[in-house]
Amino acid sequence: MGIYEKFFLKGLEPDPLLTISEWADSFRFLPKESSAEPGKWRTNRFPFSKEIMDVLSPQDPTTEVKVIKGTQIGGTEIANNFLMTYMDLYPSPMLLMLPTESLLKKHRQMKLVPSVRAIKKLAKKIKPGKTKNDLGDNSMMEFPGGSLVYAYSNSTANFRSLSCRIVCLDDVDGYPDDVNNEGSPIALAKNRADSFPNRKIYINSTPTLKGISNIEKEFEDSDQREYFMPCPFCKELITFDRENFVYDFDEENYELKGDVVYSCPKCGSLIEEYHKTWMMSEENGAKWIPQNPGHPYKGYRIPSYYSPLGFLSWNKIFREYLKAKKALKAGNEKLMKTWVNTRDARPWEEQFIKVKVDIQELLDRKEEYTAEVPRGVRILTAGIDTQDDRFEIEVVGWGEGYESWSIDYKIIHGDPDLLETQKALDLYLQKIFKHESGNLMRIYAAGFDTGGHKTNTMYSFCKKRYLRKFFALKGSKDINAPITTGRFSLKNKGKVPLFSIGVNTAKDDIYSALTITSPGALYMHFPNKDIYDENYFKQLTAEKKVNGRWLNQSKKRNEAIDVRVYARAALAIVGIDPTDLANQDRYFFYQQINQSQNTQKKQRTFSKGIR
Numbered sequence: 001m002g003i004y005e006k007f008f009l010k011g012l013e014p015d016p017l018l019t020i021s022e023w024a025d026s027f028r029f030l031p032k033e034s035s036a037e038p039g040k041w042r043t044n045r046f047p048f049s050k051e052i053m054d055v056l057s058p059q060d061p062t063t064e065v066k067v068i069k070g071t072q073i074g075g076t077e078i079a080n081n082f083l084m085t086y087m088d089l090y091p092s093p094m095l096l097m098l099p100t101e102s103l104l105k106k107h108r109q110m111k112l113v114p115s116v117r118a119i120k121k122l123a124k125k126i127k128p129g130k131t132k133n134d135l136g137d138n139s140m141m142e143f144p145g146g147s148l149v150y151a152y153s154n155s156t157a158n159f160r161s162l163s164c165r166i167v168c169l170d171d172v173d174g175y176p177d178d179v180n181n182e183g184s185p186i187a188l189a190k191n192r193a194d195s196f197p198n199r200k201i202y203i204n205s206t207p208t209l210k211g212i213s214n215i216e217k218e219f220e221d222s223d224q225r226e227y228f229m230p231c232p233f234c235k236e237l238i239t240f241d242r243e244n245f246v247y248d249f250d251e252e253n254y255e256l257k258g259d260v261v262y263s264c265p266k267c268g269s270l271i272e273e274y275h276k277t278w279m280m281s282e283e284n285g286a287k288w289i290p291q292n293p294g295h296p297y298k299g300y301r302i303p304s305y306y307s308p309l310g311f312l313s314w315n316k317i318f319r320e321y322l323k324a325k326k327a328l329k330a331g332n333e334k335l336m337k338t339w340v341n342t343r344d345a346r347p348w349e350e351q352f353i354k355v356k357v358d359i360q361e362l363l364d365r366k367e368e369y370t371a372e373v374p375r376g377v378r379i380l381t382a383g384i385d386t387q388d389d390r391f392e393i394e395v396v397g398w399g400e401g402y403e404s405w406s407i408d409y410k411i412i413h414g415d416p417d418l419l420e421t422q423k424a425l426d427l428y429l430q431k432i433f434k435h436e437s438g439n440l441m442r443i444y445a446a447g448f449d450t451g452g453h454k455t456n457t458m459y460s461f462c463k464k465r466y467l468r469k470f471f472a473l474k475g476s477k478d479i480n481a482p483i484t485t486g487r488f489s490l491k492n493k494g495k496v497p498l499f500s501i502g503v504n505t506a507k508d509d510i511y512s513a514l515t516i517t518s519p520g521a522l523y524m525h526f527p528n529k530d531i532y533d534e535n536y537f538k539q540l541t542a543e544k545k546v547n548g549r550w551l552n553q554s555k556k557r558n559e560a561i562d563v564r565v566y567a568r569a570a571l572a573i574v575g576i577d578p579t580d581l582a583n584q585d586r587y588f589f590y591q592q593i594n595q596s597q598n599t600q601k602k603q604r605t606f607s608k609g610i611r
């Protein structure tokens, strides 16, 4: 019998001193819209969540609670229970922050509003929204005794002047380091609660990169708890750690064979996954134990291995691990980074800084192409870097799995402001290349740096040629920004469609691809041309990754890497995966000999990526 029913039968109102887990067990319904297991919330389904919710309760003096987590461990519901208990029983001024406005809107509509609506007694307290199903609006929910104000980490406008007892900072690894030159949004949000001695600040996220992860820093500033459970065989308290999982796999194709089990680090017994329900139960002795005892802030680390039976299985987790391992062996670390972050709940330590790309090895890689454009190439793009006295251009061919071929590197000397220099560039970009199949190819799209030198000149150059898919680019400051969002902005001097590009992400991809040593997906081919000399490869590898960001620290020339980034960005903006072009390439990207003009009509539109 839940507490509510107990009091209800006695004819009493529920005890107002409920903890969050008691409130959730009494009132919380998980809505169909957002829940894998809709229906009544049971804290014992996520036993590790009880203490987290209880230290967030008003009965506990802890002011800051930090959770570094994997996915599918009920993290969102813990935050929802936290907010809703205060809205219902302990109404206060409250703040909920997500990384961006769009993530916030999505969270509000998909998770928060349906969750509140599922509890009639709470929903009745909330000021209704404009539509029947809505509660509150895009800026807040109001209720007797308080309000929940929404904020997003890249703008301080809507919370700058607030004072809040309850602060919930969700997904903090998506927050920028600085917002409007006012400092870290986490610190700014925490300051909002300074005047409340009974404040509660809840911070959670899956981690990202070691050294720059926000949740890693927050967790370090806590008592760093791990969830210990009794071994079903020796009854000693143990945690689930990656290195003690045991599994068999096919070494050829990295397929999992049989079920994943856990080897008890104390007695060596093999624990099957079904044991975890028993093990995780508090009644059987499971508990959080601080690894940094005495710290006033509570921190909880919870990897996905603890996902309740029926959610995310060990088999699925380690199938993903093997897939990531296979990719890592081929030089692509992306999957492994995601796995370590979202499953093992640990920040990823950059490997690249250690993977030294050897220039001699790259020089030895140069090959005699069998045609100007080898057979594997399905589409050509170009990247253009503007300097005060020249343009540098690289034409890159892309094939299946983003295997790439450097086709040509061209330097056009002259002042980019001069019409004749621009004409020479324009002429070069109209060049027709001969494909091994005998077809002729043009450059399909080109990316131009407009962030550095000669910005206005390049704006107007690109604007006039937008229909030729000449894209004006500007590097995003956000190191995690995707190569492109597919959208452009017109908010600039020349009202030119300006694409913000994730330079750091593009460089991650390129430097990752450079470590691949055999042709196939992602491999970078270089032609046996003089311009691809030692100097070119020095430029290509000029940058080093420091705290997650690629930097040209020695200030050496680095145009070769820049133009490669712009060529890659142009491909991303047109939104074409070269792999998809296997059977249709001739219609879009080659000009058949004797068929020069009418291909124009059939060209694929690229409006898909532009809103």
Ligand SMILES: [Zn+2]
Pocket: 231, 232, 233, 234, 235, 236, 264, 265, 266, 267, 268, 269
């Ligand atoms: Zn044991």
